[in-house]
Amino acid sequence: MKFELLIIDDEEIVLMLIKRLVLKVKLHDNPSTFSNGVEAINYLHASSKPEKAFLIFLDINMPAFDGWEFLEMLSSMPLEGSINVVIITSSVNQSDKNKSKNYKEVIGYIEKPVTEAMMKEVSQIEKIASYLNP
Amino acid sequence: MIKDQQTYTILIIEDNPGDRLLVETYLEESVLVPRITGANSYKEAKIILSESQTFDIVLLDLSLPDMGGEELIKAVMDIAGNIPIIVLTGYSDVEFSRKSVKLGVADYLLKDELTSSVLYKSIIYSIERRKVFNQLEESEKRYRNLFQLSPIPNWVYDLKTWQFLDVNMAAVTAYGYTQEEFLQMRMLDIIPEEDQVRLKKTMEMVQNQEGELPKFSGEYRHIKKNGDVIFVETSSNFLLFDGKPARMLLANDVTFKKKYIEAIELQNAKLKDIAWIQSHVVRAPLARLMGLVNLIDDDDLDQDELKTYNKLIMDSAEELDKIVRDITHKTEQINITEIK
Numbered sequence: 001m002k003f004e005l006l007i008i009d010d011e012e013i014v015l016m017l018i019k020r021l022v023l024k025v026k027l028h029d030n031p032s033t034f035s036n037g038v039e040a041i042n043y044l045h046a047s048s049k050p051e052k053a054f055l056i057f058l059d060i061n062m063p064a065f066d067g068w069e070f071l072e073m074l075s076s077m078p079l080e081g082s083i084n085v086v087i088i089t090s091s092v093n094q095s096d097k098n099k100s101k102n103y104k105e106v107i108g109y110i111e112k113p114v115t116e117a118m119m120k121e122v123s124q125i126e127k128i129a130s131y132l133n134p
Numbered sequence: 135m136i137k138d139q140q141t142y143t144i145l146i147i148e149d150n151p152g153d154r155l156l157v158e159t160y161l162e163e164s165v166l167v168p169r170i171t172g173a174n175s176y177k178e179a180k181i182i183l184s185e186s187q188t189f190d191i192v193l194l195d196l197s198l199p200d201m202g203g204e205e206l207i208k209a210v211m212d213i214a215g216n217i218p219i220i221v222l223t224g225y226s227d228v229e230f231s232r233k234s235v236k237l238g239v240a241d242y243l244l245k246d247e248l249t250s251s252v253l254y255k256s257i258i259y260s261i262e263r264r265k266v267f268n269q270l271e272e273s274e275k276r277y278r279n280l281f282q283l284s285p286i287p288n289w290v291y292d293l294k295t296w297q298f299l300d301v302n303m304a305a306v307t308a309y310g311y312t313q314e315e316f317l318q319m320r321m322l323d324i325i326p327e328e329d330q331v332r333l334k335k336t337m338e339m340v341q342n343q344e345g346e347l348p349k350f351s352g353e354y355r356h357i358k359k360n361g362d363v364i365f366v367e368t369s370s371n372f373l374l375f376d377g378k379p380a381r382m383l384l385a386n387d388v389t390f391k392k393k394y395i396e397a398i399e400l401q402n403a404k405l406k407d408i409a410w411i412q413s414h415v416v417r418a419p420l421a422r423l424m425g426l427v428n429l430i431d432d433d434d435l436d437q438d439e440l441k442t443y444n445k446l447i448m449d450s451a452e453e454l455d456k457i458v459r460d461i462t463h464k465t466e467q468i469n470i471t472e473i474k
Binding site: 011013014017020061090091092093096111112113114115116 | 413414415417418420421422423424425426428429446450
């Protein structure tokens with residue numbers, strides 16, 4: 001099953017770094033990048049279909065519209081298809097990690113910096129692995 | 135009759151030798167060891183009493199050659215200090231006997247009716263009564279001192295009119311009003327105007343409960359004569375002051391303590407801020423930096439890419455540096471020891 005990968009982070013460099021690693025470990029061949037959550041929400045709103053699957057790499061600490069607000073909006077929107085989120089954050093607060101468990105869409109939590117090894121681990125997450133090796 | 139074993143030191147002021155002898159005889163009948171000193175005149179008594187105040191009792195005849203009557207009673211009371219005085223007289227005058235007791239003599243005995251037991255009983259009662267009176271006076275003085283010398287401002291105010299009835303030195307020193315000024319003021323005069331409505335309600339509640347509310351405390355603002363507003367923790371107790379329902383109020387200045395706590399709370403907030411920055415803001419460029427360094431380890435980078443990444447690494451490092459400086463600045467903003 002084909003899936004779309006969305007990377008959301010307010011820092012261009014981080015977007016570039018994550019994209020490089022995604023390509024390198026062959027998690028996805030064409031990820032889309034978004035420098036804020038609103039753009040990503042708009043994109044999802046426009047392109048979600050029942051048969052589609054989305055994987056989102058989400059940064060938490062972003063100006064104006066942060067990762068938590070993104071997740072709140074995501075769960076309140078009538079989106080179609082399957083949507084899963086992996087949080088990629090620079091925070092090392094346990095409270096952030098605990099909070100992320102309140103959202104059913106969140107299937108992974110990564111503390112930056114993201115390494116090649118970590119990205120490989122992401123591909124091992126059950127849901128994602130099922131996309132990669134159907 | 136069993137004689138009293140105790141030693142009594144007695145001063146008899148009496149010019150008539152016969153009367154004195156009679157009194158001495160009565161004393162010896164009831165007391166085992168009476169130590170009797172005699173004085174023939176007021177003048178002599180004055181000399182004796184100025185030399186020694188160790189008498190247990192003074193027996194005073196009211197008609198001496200150099201003084202008599204009310205004048206004599208007053209004069210002897212002056213020099214006798216705390217020693218009880220029993221008046222012995224030949225004249226039965228109920229009105230005068232009452233008056234002399236009012237003046238402070240312990241008892242008033244008629245010579246014609248004197249017996250050994252009457253005299254003995256009067257002496258013992260007078261001495262014991264004086265002891266109790268002295269104790270009362272002492273304890274009153276002690277409480278008076280506790281109020282006056284307390285380092286914490288204290289007032290007594292009338293529960294009906296809220297007028298101050300008494301005030302101690304600490305209140306005078308702390309608030310800047312003289313004692314006379316305070317006694318012209320009412321309780322609400324030391325409350326800032328904007329707090330008066332709120333306090334009036336509380337005070338009416340306290341007023342209505344009178345003695346039902348033995349102790350009441352709270353935190354309020356007071357205003358000094360110079361207009362300074364201070365925070366105080368107050369505590370008050372119900373009491374009867376000269377028969378009037380009143381409350382004794384004590385106010386502990388907690389302005390400094392309050393400021394100190396506020397500063398600590400502010401500092402706590404800043405520290406929480408710093409902890410948050412630590413986790414979210416500091417780690418962002420740091421994580422980016424680490425990510426970039428990982429990238430450089432890759433072999434398949436050309437010279438141009440390397441140059442770009444090196445610059446990005448330096449930018450991240452500089453950003454990190456700026457954040458660390460900001461944190462330091464934030465930490466230095468509040469210095470608790472500077473609070474005055």
